[in-house]
Amino acid sequence: MPRTSRASRGGYVYHVLNRGNGRRASFTQKKKSPALKKPNRDPVLQQIETTYNGNSLRNSHVILVTAKQRFHDETGTGALGTASTGVKARVSYAASYFDGADRLTGVVDVGTNGGSSYTWPFTVPSRSDTVLVTTTAYNSAGLAWKRIDPRGIETRGYFNALGDVTKSIENYVDGTVSDTDDKITESTYNAAGLTTVRVVLPSGGQQVTEWVHGVTTSGGSGLNSNDLVKEVRYPAPSTGASSSSSKDVRIRPADLSITHNCDPGHTPVGCPRVLSGRATAQCGLAGRRGVG
Numbered sequence: 001m002p003r004t005s006r007a008s009r010g011g012y013v014y015h016v017l018n019r020g021n022g023r024r025a026s027f028t029q030k031k032k033s034p035a036l037k038k039p040n041r042d043p044v045l046q047q048i049e050t051t052y053n054g055n056s057l058r059n060s061h062v063i064l065v066t067a068k069q070r071f072h073d074e075t076g077t078g079a080l081g082t083a084s085t086g087v088k089a090r091v092s093y094a095a096s097y098f099d100g101a102d103r104l105t106g107v108v109d110v111g112t113n114g115g116s117s118y119t120w121p122f123t124v125p126s127r128s129d130t131v132l133v134t135t136t137a138y139n140s141a142g143l144a145w146k147r148i149d150p151r152g153i154e155t156r157g158y159f160n161a162l163g164d165v166t167k168s169i170e171n172y173v174d175g176t177v178s179d180t181d182d183k184i185t186e187s188t189y190n191a192a193g194l195t196t197v198r199v200v201l202p203s204g205g206q207q208v209t210e211w212v213h214g215v216t217t218s219g220g221s222g223l224n225s226n227d228l229v230k231e232v233r234y235p236a237p238s239t240g241a242s243s244s245s246s247k248d249v250r251i252r253p254a255d256l257s258i259t260h261n262c263d264p265g266h267t268p269v270g271c272p273r274v275l276s277g278r279a280t281a282q283c284g285l286a287g288r289r290g291v292g
């Protein structure tokens with residue numbers, strides 16, 4: 001059943017928009033008088049207040065969260081106040097910022113703001129030891145490609161047309177890897193998925209891990225598939241390139257042969273069938289089930 005129209009004009013009062021702008025966790029003092037059980041007479045343990053940036057549900061975001069935690073020695077009831085007024089509580093603040101495409105671009109954590117009230121700044125404030133700012137930037141495809149943490153440490157990501165990460169740089173400074181900054185990892189893909197991960201080391205060094213796809217019956221496998229990883233090749237100690245002499249075989253030919261796995265002499269019919277080491281059926285002979 002639809003809501004009936006309210007007397008208040010939409011867009012001017014939060015509850016008209018059905019947006020939550022506060023939440024309280026409280027407890028009832030059961031042995032107290034009935035008066036204490038009335039609304040706003042319960043001791044409130046925690047209170048969350050949310051502030052929005054718009055007057056409509058569309059393009060509206062929570063831009064400030066004010067969290068209040070009751071002082072342990074407070075005896076008052078009802079809504080929490082501040083550290084110095086009303087029902088005493090520890091008050092902390094977290095602000096958020098969004099771009100025109102509704103993407104989160106900044107988060108600001110000021111903690112208790114030194115005990116002072118906090119007003120949402122119109123623009124993202126500068127970072128400091130007491131104003132912890134995390135910012136995110138997006139590329140033309142809408143992917144988050146640059147994030148800077150409260151310490152000012154930047155992480156970058158680069159993507160292919162499918163949105164796969166092709167390169168990431170931790171602690172970006174100038175894009176040139178060194179012992180202290182620009183930790184670079186590069187990834188390549190084929191139609192089946194990830195094929196190589198290359199860790200770039202200083203002085204031209206590297207370490208490459210490779211996933212080799214494609215299994216065939218002619219190669220001894222139980223099926224033909226270009227999607228399955230045949231082996232994982234690890235970096236050679238001398239060059240760092242992926243090496244076929246240092247590898248794990250993911251799907252061995254024997255694993256892909258469909259075989260029964262019961263006691264010797266059993267007919268395969270009705271016995272567990274094993275595909276890649278996993279039982280696919282139970283033996284039909286009671287008390288003589290094979291091991292999957």
Ligand SMILES: [Ca+2]
Pocket residue numbers: 173174175176177178181182
């Ligand atoms: Ca560098």
